[in-house]
Amino acid sequence: METLYFSPLLLGINLMLGCAIASTALWYFARPYCGPGVWMSGAWTLNLGIWLFIGYMASASPWLNIAGNSLQLAGEALLMVGVFRFLGLPPPWWTVPASAGAMSLVMSWHWFVAPINTEFVVTFYALIGGLLPIQACRALWVAREEPELSGVRRFVALAFAGFALITLLRALLGLIDGLQGIEHVDVTRSVPYLLPYNFGIPLWVIGLVGLALMTMRRILADSRRHAEQAEDSAERFERLMRITQAGVVVLERGRIVDANPMLETLFARSREHLLGAELHSLFAPAEQIRVEELLGRADGQPHDLEALRDAVPFAAEISIAQLREDGRQVAEIRDVSRRKALEQQLLHLATTDPLTEALNRRAFEERASQALQRSQRQNLPLCLAMLDLDHFKQVNDRHGHITGDAVLREFSLLCRQRARATDLFARVGGEEFILLLPDSDLEAAAQGLERLRTNLAERNLQGLRISVSIGLAEWRPGETLEQLQQRADTALYAAKVAGRDRLMRAT
C-alpha cells in the first residue's frame, strides 16, 4: 500500500484520466470546431488501453495485454489525427488501425507463437509511439494559415517533439537492453519504463494543454474577426444609409423607429419629428389607407403614392419589406416627381401631334376603341365627326406655311376648348381632324358641331376667314371604328361637294 503513495504508474494513470476528462470538456465547449472531438476519442481510447493493461497486470491475461497495448497506440494515433483535422489537412486515419494492428501482431506473436524478449516488445511499442507524433509536429510547425496561432502551434509542436524524442529514446534503450539479453522484471529498475512515466506523460499533458490553448486561441481569433466583420458591415450599412438617395425607415407596427438622413431631407422634418410618427402620416390623406394596406402586404415591390413635404404633395415611390420575424419592417421611399414629370412628357410626346397639340392618329385609335367598347357595353350613343379646313392650300399658297401652321394651331385650340373632357380630338392628316363624341346622339353632336362651324366662320384665324367642312356619323350597334370613320368621311366628302363650310350627316 505504501508504494502506492509514490507510484508514478498511478500518477500517470490519473493524469491520463484527467487529460481525457479535460479533452471531453474541450470538445464540449469548442463545438463545432474540428479536432477536439478526435482528441477526446483519442484520450479515452488511450485510457481504455491503460485500464486493460492494468487488468493484464492483475490477471496476466494475454488478451488484455494485446488489447491494452494496441488501444494505447490507437489512442495516440487518434490524437495526432485530430491535429490534422484541426489544421484542416487531410487526416491520416490509416495510422490508427495500422499502429494498433502492428502492435497486436507483435503481441500475438509474443504470446501465441514464440516469446519475444520484453525489451524488444517495449522497443517496438515505443518506436511506433515515437514516430506517430512526428508528422503532426511537422504539420504544426510549418502551417502558414492563421498567423495568430503560430506561437501556440509551435509550442504544441515542441511538446510533441519532446514526447517523440523521449519515446524514441525509450525504444533505443529497450533495443540495447534486448540485444544484450537483458529483460527487466522489476519495472521500477528499468530506465525504458521510467522514461515515459517521468518525462513522456508530463510532455503528453503539456501537449494536450497546448492543444486546448490552440483551440481557445482560434475561437478568440475567430470571434475577433467576426466582431470586426460585424463592425465593418455596420459601418458600411451606416455609410450606405447616409449616401443613398432613398429615404429609409425601420418600422415597428407602422411607426418609425429609425430613419436615415435622406428621409429628413425628403420630408423636410427632423429626425426627432420623424421618430415615433406613423408611416402613413408622411403621405396625402387619400393615400393613408393604401399605406396601411402596403404595410400589411410588405411585398418589397415599388408602389407609387402621393407623399407630403411641408403639406405640398410630391410623387413618391415606396417599397416595404419584412425586416425580421418579430414584425419589424423596412421601407424605402424615393421622390420620383422628376421621373413622373418625364414620363408625362414622354407620354405627351408619344400621343400628341407636335404642331397642333391634338391627339395623334395612334393614340386616337387606341382611346377611341375603348370608348366604343364602353358605349357598346353600356348601350350609349356615340358620334364621330371628320373635320377638314376648306381651301387650306390657298392659305399656304397666299400667306405661307408659317401662317398655315398658325391657323392649324388656332383651329385645334378652338376645337379642344369647345370639346368636352370625354371627347377625343385628333389630327389625322394635314388639315384634317377627327372628333369622337361619346354619350352624344346625332342631334346633340350636330348642334355642337354647327356651333363650332359658325363660331369659326365668325372669327378670323390669323386675320383670315377660315371655314370648315364636317362629316358626322352616329355609331350603329355592331359597327367597327373603321366603318364609322368611313361613313363620316363619306359625309365629309359630300359636304365638300355640296360647297364646303357645312356639316353633312352620314346616312
Ligand SMILES: Nc1nc2c(ncn2[C@@H]2O[C@H](COP(=O)(O)OP(=O)(O)OP(=O)(O)O)[C@@H](O)[C@H]2O)c(=O)[nH]1
Ligand atoms: N402649313 C401647313 N400646311 C399643311 C400641313 N399639312 C398639310 N398642309 C397643306 O394642306 C393643304 C391641303 O390641301 P388640299 O388637300 O388640296 O385641300 P384644300 O386645299 O384644303 O382643299 P379642300 O380640302 O378640298 O377644301 C396642302 O397644301 C398641304 O401642303 C401642315 O402641317 N402645315
